[in-house]
Amino acid sequence: MEIPVKPPKPAQSLSQRARRRRRASRTFSLFVAVSVLLLVGLAGASIYLVTRPETLRVAVGPPGSEDVRFMQAVAQTFARERDRVRLALTATTGPAESLAALGDRKADLAVARADLPMPNDTQAVAILRKDFVVLWSAPKREEAKAKKPTPALQSLENLPGHRVAIIGKTPANPAMLKLILTYAGIATDKVDMVQYETSAIDEMARDLRNDAFMAVGPLDSKVTAEAISATARARGEPGFLSVDVSETIAQKHPAYESAEIPGSTFSSSPARPDDKVETISVDHLMVAPKSLTEATVTALTRQLFLARPALLRELPGVASLEKPNTDKDAAIPAHRGAAAYIDGTDRTFLERYSDFLWAGLLLLSGLGSVGAWLRSYLKRDERNAYMASRDRVLEMIADVRRAEDADALINMQNEVDKVLRETLDCFEDGAIEEAALLAFGLVLEQFHFAVSDRRDVLARGPS
Secondary structure: OOOOOOOOOOHHHHHHHHHHHHHHHHHHHHHHHHHHHHHHHHHHHHHHHHHOOEEEEEEEOOOOOHHHHHHHHHHHHHHHOOOOEEEEEEEOOOHHHHHHHHHOOOOOEEEEEOOOOOOOOEEEEEEEEEEEEEEEEOOOHHHHOOOOOOOOOOOHHHOOOOEEEEEOOOOHHHHHHHHHHHHOOOOHHHOEEEEEOHHHHHHHHHOOOOOEEEEEEOOOOHHHHHHHHHHHHHHOOOEEOOOOOHHHHHHHOOOEEEEEEOOOOOEEOOEEOOOOEEEEEEEEEEEEEOOOOHHHHHHHHHHHHHOHHHHHHHOHHHHHOEOOOOOOOOOOOEOHHHHHHHHOOOOOHHHHHHHHHHHHHHHHHHHHHHHHHHHHHHOHHHHHHHHHHHHHHHHHHHHHHHOOOHHHHHHHHHHHHHHHHHHHHHHHHOOOOHHHHHHHHHHHHHHHHHHHHHHHHHHHOOO
């Protein structure tokens, strides 16, 4: 009596599982590829956004002024050096309009004097120069013909009832003169003030109605030096008026500083002035809103001071370029980006974005864990099929020992060969681990031992 042998599972089911496994494998591979490309794209986009050149709008004016020429040189230097921060100039009629553009967010930077009304949360990036108040008087024409001409006015106390010619159309200069007169105890309505364009200096010097003159600018200003020379040619040797209340003004108004004009500043022969003169000064600033990012302002400040030697060759006045006051009680505090560069606390790229890098690494780790779980989830059918196939081979060992002829052994070997191919495919697809493959090898070895023994028994004939 023949012992019944369990028929092998149809090969079609194995083929179907293989196709499903390959589809799942392709799906998982596609998921991994898309995820990697997405992460690489995000990383590349982030690096580009962080390191790409940034163009800042600078409001500066009036056209043709020293401020415009300076900022043009700075913008050209930044573009030539391919720096991270670039500048685009926005022309204005003067510092007041520049500050208005900054307040309206039509500009990212502005160039103006520190004594002008600033928009809220405006902070200093750099001191471009210091502007000094220069007051002088000249004798009348009759006095100029005398052997020892003396200026009509000797001090600020002589100004009441006289006329002061102010160079420049900005309203800030008359406001500064009124402040000086107020602290000197002089009624401002007793002094007549008239403003002249910088192109009308000769006309100003020849007008005998002008008793005194005022200019506000750096000590090496060509405009101031030319105005003093023009009055000397037209009226006689000028005399300089001292602002004796400069320290009081500086204490009451932090935007101003007590300063001195050294002798022979505007001319050495003859010496103009012949001795130091007390006056007040005000910073001429590049300012930015507090909202402008720290990294951008740090890069801008670094570029500005690194470009100073190159700018000095083009504009000698750049030698007065200074760092802003980083004290918290400063009249116009330094921007945190400028302060970081000045104090040496500016952070590198890795220091600024280390949190994001660590977050990215954690995200990658999380995605790896999710991918591993998803891979395991997608391979669950293959693992179940492997377990069923291994158990089937174990059952077939007992069937082999009961087989009655060689054909039955061949049929079971064919089935085991198919199971072996299926198992190797599962291993290559990652559905099973190497340890599981070793365990299946032990089962397969026992199956072959059983087949060999059974063949020997069948060859000897029935017992």
